[in-house]
Amino acid sequence: MEYLYDHYAGALLGVVARILRKEELAEEVLQDVFLKIWDKIDSYDASKGKLFTWMLNIARNQAIDKTRSKEFSKGKKTGDIDNYVNRIDNEGFVEQKVEGIGLQNIVNTLPEDQRFIINQHYLKGYTQAEIAEEFNLPLGTVKTRMRLAMKELRNLLKVE
């Protein structure tokens, strides 16, 4: 568990924080996420995907549940959305350099329409359905652009 935490807490916090856009809440949710992982690790089924994907989905759902909670909407009303997201956008990502290449640099090499989808989905935490609705795109288009972008990223991130 400690291994899982050390390895993945950062990535999952990123996901949760981008959906919630509130630092304290994000860390609180992250804790719930790990308690849930701890609780449910038995039900993880490797034939359905990687462990990270499974954890990612727990994190995502937990964060989305939070956005629907009272606590969250109260915060929203009082305009208490701090500039955490900006911090992520401006520093966080650029700071997180692996092999000397920043994430943003990689994403920036994608064609405009693909970069847009990746940014909205992975960096801003919108679901594909939300992107389709918000930007008035057919869901099928969002899906295929995502597919193309992921294929391109596969090369850029040297996945083989």
Next chain:
Amino acid sequence: MNVEQYISSGILEAYASGELPERERLEVEKNLKLYPELRKELALIEETQEKLLMKAAIPPNPSLKKSLFEKIDASEKSAKVVELSPADGGISFWKFAAAASITIALITSYLAYDYRDKWKKTENNLAELTAQSQQMASDYNTVNQRLDAIENDLRVTTSPDFSRVLLRGTANAPTALASVYWNEKTKEVYLSIQDLKELTQENQYQLWAIIDGKPVDAGVFDNNFKGLLKMKDIGSGAATFAVTIEPRGGKLAPTLETMQVAGNVVKS
């Protein structure tokens, strides 16, 4: 299913990001079991997603880890190690021991899952291969039997010992046509149909040989076979062969009014 089209629709990406509705998700899971190409593709997508999100990580506050593991510790203590009371002293040691044993148990159970999964997959593959080889064996048998039949037909039709008697349509059925292959020495009789009309379930065709002016039964048949059909052996001296329509099972004497085809043996 067109696997390529399925992949290019982007459904696996949506699956990997966990946002498919229940029904679609179950469908993808079903398809993953069926198509190894899909599993391969999904693994690449997941790997990309993981790398991307790892790069977009935000390091959590170090205090978070501490409080998380205290919570886990507490929940485990209340659930599994209640018998350890603080009176034992060295509570922090026990905390540590509990946490460590839990970590080990977790890793072990994860590995067990992983191995079980691999074992399951292997077993599935084996079952698939077994089924495939059974199918192939049965196909092979079918082909073999068919080949035997064709070889026998060829033996009959090319043998000089068999004489072919062409049975032409009578006034009842002018376009009807059938052939009899007859070996006078061995008394074997084979029949092949070129053109005979369909019969109702109640009726069957019956082949007759006329020997010394008397009809001899050579067996009944339906017109649902290909190649040659072996009929009853008959005595020597057949001068004519004829086919009539009779009630299913045949009769002792032919109903001449229903005669369909007939032909005389040409003595060579």
